[in-house]
Amino acid sequence: MLVALLFVVVVVVGGQLGVTALSRAESDRGVQEGVEEVKQTLAQHSQALQLLLNVTTRLLTQDRECPPPFRRVMNECFFPGKNPLTWDEARQHCRGMGGDLAAPEHLYALKSFFATEMSYLWIGGTKDIVEDQWRWVTGEALRPGDWCRGSPEITVGARDCIYMELDCHPPLRSGSCLGSRKYICQYRP
CATH class of the missing domain: 1.20.5 (Single alpha-helices involved in coiled-coils or other helix-helix interfaces)
Known part of the structure; x- marks a missing residue:
């Protein structure tokens, strides 16, 4: 069992x-x-x-296509104005082309691209008198490290604008907006 x-x-x-x-x-x-x-x-x-x-x-x-006569530098479109104009005249000319004075994302690439073209070029920056600050035409503030030694300079009794001095590193300088210089336009799609 x-x-x-x-x-x-x-x-x-x-x-x-x-x-x-x-x-x-x-x-x-x-x-x-x-x-x-x-x-x-x-x-x-x-x-x-x-x-x-x-x-x-x-x-x-x-690659963005740049409309003629603009040329592509990295991912931006630029045109070098060959006739010297005041800053305001240059800006008016650029606006007439559907752009504005240059406010580049890649300042050094722009400088390298135009290094053989000209020495002093208006670009899209000016001093905001109310805020006492340098700004691009886009409204963005300039980086302090982009100024050439001894810049920015202040012109007494005149509005100051920004130009690139291609022989200077960093390349930004300032001067009276009434001076005549060649310039760089930028097209933004």
Whole structure:
């Protein structure tokens, strides 16, 4: 009788172990299938995100076309005015071309590009008399580190504007807006 009882216990326990082992194996297989499905989904999403990133990067860094007669310098469009004008006349001329005096993001690239063209060029900066601060025509403040040694200079009794002195590093100088200089226009799409 004890042997029969042990046999029943072993069979019952063994059966439960078999069922448990079978359930665990099925469960593990289901988890593995789930993991594989998640991996495939993540791979598809990763590919889609990479494609989106590539398209966005191309759109942001694509070469902008500059309308004639502007020339591209990095990602900006410029035109060198060859006839000396006052700062206000130069700005009016640039505006007539659909642009404004240059307020470059990359001042040193602009300087390098026009280094062989001219020496002193009006660009789009002036002193805001009310705020007593130098600003680009875009309204942004000039960086103090862009001034040539000894600049900015203040002209007594006259409004001061900014020009690039290509032989100076950093290249910005200031002078009376009434002086005549060549200039650089910038087109902003």
